[in-house]
Amino acid sequence: MDLEKELINLGIKEQVLQGLKKRKYHIFLGAGASADSVNNLDKNIPVISQFTKNLVKDFYLEDFYLKADLNGLFEECRLRNHKDESFFYDYLRDTFRCRNVAKWYEKFVQFRWKQIWTLNVDNVLHKAYNEHKEKSAFLTTNFYNWDQNSIPENSDDLSIVHLHGQISHPDKMIFTPTNYQSLVENKNTWHSIFEGIYEESPFIIIGTRLSNEFDIARTINKSKSLSNEHPTLYINRTIEDWQKPDFKRKNIHCIEMEAKDFFEQLYALAEKNNAIGLMESTKDIELKIKDKWQKLSSRDDK
Known part of the structure; x- marks a missing residue:
């Protein structure tokens, strides 16, 4: 288009x-x-539907998936085969931490x-x-x-x-x-x-x-x-x-x-069309700061 x-x-x-x-x-x-x-796993960062499929596959939840929503999947991922949540949180970090923008x-x-x-x-x-x-x-x-x-x-x-x-x-x-x-x-x-x-x-x-x-x-x-x-x-x-x-x-x-x-x-x-709205130049910023300083100074003089 x-x-x-x-x-x-x-x-x-x-x-x-x-x-x-x-x-x-x-x-x-x-x-x-x-x-x-791209994420830390060298895969594209997943949308929620793909993320759900990844959870089911990576945590062997095929038998559980049909009976649970995403909330249930999360809870099962934390608990199944792991005594603490650290492995699951590491998995989330690798999935959603960006390597290449x-x-x-x-x-x-x-x-x-x-x-x-x-x-x-x-x-x-x-x-x-x-x-x-x-x-x-x-x-x-x-x-x-x-x-x-x-x-x-x-x-x-x-x-x-x-x-x-x-x-x-x-x-x-x-x-x-x-x-x-x-x-x-x-x-x-x-x-x-x-x-x-x-x-x-x-x-x-x-x-x-x-x-x-x-x-x-x-x-x-x-x-x-x-x-x-x-x-x-x-x-x-x-x-x-x-x-x-x-x-x-x-x-x-x-x-x-x-x-x-x-x-x-x-x-x-x-x-x-000159509509990017580029960042102000250093000179413009300095003039703004100078103007604010002069207003503050004049207010203090009063």
Whole structure:
């Protein structure tokens, strides 16, 4: 698919480009956004369906699988053939710790996103922003886990929120309906913030089917505000025909593309139209600091 032609057909090309230029877009990532990256096992980081199959195969759970959901599989993996959880946690780390980041992330990190929200527990974003530090649109990137209460103080920085936890803390990762329910009941800070932002802000949603994310279902089932001048985009490799009318009712534009193709074409389109939103130059930053210092000094003089 040609992204530029599709945006023109949808009548939203200029609105998307202006949103990128003005740093209005939030990013919402699902497992599909990590599937092109390689883990410590030299395999692609799995989406949840493949991960479930891997668990069954690697822990010899064929006899158990038909009788259990993922919650049951997790518990059985911890207990079967092992006296403690360390082996299972090592397995999770090898599965979701990224060794090689997909090449398209070199383009991804150059956009000035408003904020990134991810359902993924892997460290793909950490590695991408670290490896492409010299090309990143941000001097500082801060990562937050779903259970952290700290709120970003500097709006010039990029905040990346792991709504389902991170592989660095495998005991806090969210995979199962039981885990989801506890998030909803606890009403933790980041899910509350996301709920407040989602309805009124433009998003690019990519790599998730959304329907299985029980902890944010109430939020994403709301219609997007028509007052927002920048449209929300839902990107997935395949979008079922029956889903499209529902997304249309929610004021979400559907585009069937792979994550790789979407971000590579979006980068080319934004670069052509000066909408990348590049990081401010050192001179601009120094002038801002100088201006703030002068305001503080004048306030102190009073």
